[in-house]
Amino acid sequence: MSEKAGTFVVTSADDDAAVFRDVTDGQVHTLSSNPNVVEREVIDATIEPEPPMDVVWSVVEIEGRRDIEILDSDLSPTKQAREIATEQSVGDVERIERAGTGEIHVISVPPTETAAAAADVVEDLATLERAARLDAVRVEVRSDADNGLLNVRYLPD
16 A cells, blocks of 8 residues: 545544544545544545555545634525425425535425534534535525525635
8 A cells, every 4th residue: 555645633632642534435534643633634645555454544634724614594595595495395406506615505394404404514523524625614504494595605715
């Protein structure tokens, strides 16, 4: 095996070790030490396996690090999201590219489960990984419980 450069989400970190998950291929890399990272931090780094077994990894270089804010917003879904939702069934997800960069998701959920679904999206590691892949710096989750609608907005700088 050789070095691997990529963008990683720190899925676990303590004083002695850390676990990175590659946001592109989903591969999990256990590090033999903690290079001063914290859980849910996004790291652009080069890592390499440690001999002789090549099962744990070490950091060669950290090129960048960032936190991505994911928040359950008090704002209502956008007009565009509400229009898309009128054509959806419960469980449908529509992905729309934003003008420029970023992405918008419109998700139809049972109205009684809207708040729980919004909380799940905020806490879900997949939301953070997608935001990292899209180079988002903030994710807004807007909801409308009356209509069972989530509007997830992956926002760039």
